[in-house]
Amino acid sequence: MSAEAISAIVSSTGTSSSTAAMNNDPHNTGTGNHQGPGRPTTPGAAAQLLRLQTREFVRERRGFFTSLILPMGLSALFFGMAVLTPSPASGGGFDETVMAIVVFLTVSTAPLMATAASLADARARGTLRLLGTTPVGRARLILTHMPARLGLVLAQLVLLIGIGAALGFVPVAQGPALLGVSLLGVALFGSIGYLLGGLLPTAETAWNVSTFVQLVAFFLSGLLPMLSLLPDPVENTLSVVPTFFFADLLIGLGSSGESTHPVWLSVAVVAGTAALIAALAVRLFRWDQGEER
Numbered sequence: 053m054s055a056e057a058i059s060a061i062v063s064s065t066g067t068s069s070s071t072a073a074m075n076n077d078p079h080n081t082g083t084g085n086h087q088g089p090g091r092p093t094t095p096g097a098a099a100q101l102l103r104l105q106t107r108e109f110v111r112e113r114r115g116f117f118t119s120l121i122l123p124m125g126l127s128a129l130f131f132g133m134a135v136l137t138p139s140p141a142s143g144g145g146f147d148e149t150v151m152a153i154v155v156f157l158t159v160s161t162a163p164l165m166a167t168a169a170s171l172a173d174a175r176a177r178g179t180l181r182l183l184g185t186t187p188v189g190r191a192r193l194i195l196t197h198m199p200a201r202l203g204l205v206l207a208q209l210v211l212l213i214g215i216g217a218a219l220g221f222v223p224v225a226q227g228p229a230l231l232g233v234s235l236l237g238v239a240l241f242g243s244i245g246y247l248l249g250g251l252l253p254t255a256e257t258a259w260n261v262s263t264f265v266q267l268v269a270f271f272l273s274g275l276l277p278m279l280s281l282l283p284d285p286v287e288n289t290l291s292v293v294p295t296f297f298f299a300d301l302l303i304g305l306g307s308s309g310e311s312t313h314p315v316w317l318s319v320a321v322v323a324g325t326a327a328l329i330a331a332l333a334v335r336l337f338r339w340d341q342g343e344e345r
């Protein structure tokens with residue numbers, strides 16, 4: 053986000069010239085939000101920030117193209133494998149879990165990796181420090197940062213669930229429910245992405261950490277047979293991890309319809325975890341690398 057764009061936001065919020073002068077003050081640490089009382093952010097400023105956040109997301113090649121291509125490419129690969137791999141007569145074939153795998157990877161890419169790296173990069177470049185001098189606020193910054201990523205993921209989910217239904221990997225009647233459960237996953241991984249992005253110092257660090265988190269969450273979700281090879285105490289422990297509950301919801305809506313936990317419990321765990329992490333993300337968000345919580 054350019055300095056000119058931030059200046060426009062500062063002007064539209066009605067922030068005084070003394071606040072704008074703080075942007076160039078070398079003694080200003082940028083910690084916290086420097087706006088004075090009685091200066092709420094105007095709807096025009098919020099809309100402008102939303103447009104800028106969306107434009108930055110599209111322009112940021114690594115985050116945008118990874119979010120666009122990686123889930124779709126892996127989905128095409130996994131769908132092809134499920135079509136070409138014969139399903140065992142006793143059940144338990146790859147076709148019963150492929151839809152859950154595709155959705156899991158889709159909801160954990162843009163909401164996690166592209167989110168964390170984007171915020172960390174904005175902090176490293178000083179953009180968040182400048183925005184911290186306006187009445188934008190942590191919650192509003194996150195809310196205007198979210199729609200572009202949510203829109204992309206929603207489009208991907210609708211397309212992939214439609215393809216999965218056409219190929220028989222998910223019952224057509226379960227399509228709306230699968231989309232709703234997928235949004236829980238977006239909330240869960242998105243909150244983790246905002247927590248990481250609000251704390252980590254650079255985009256490279258955020259990218260590496262979020263990629264590691266996604267891979268660990270995926271491999272320990274129970275969607276791959278490797279989990280059953282672990283000792284029972286380890287497997288039982290992993291079965292109460294929130295990402296396992298989310299994967300369990302996805303499997304229950306697939307062609308097999310078999311899940312480990314009751315649906316209401318899985319929904320409560322995933323939603324509650326997402327809400328808790330989101331609250332932490334807003335509370336611990338740092339405008340500046342030197343800011344202490």
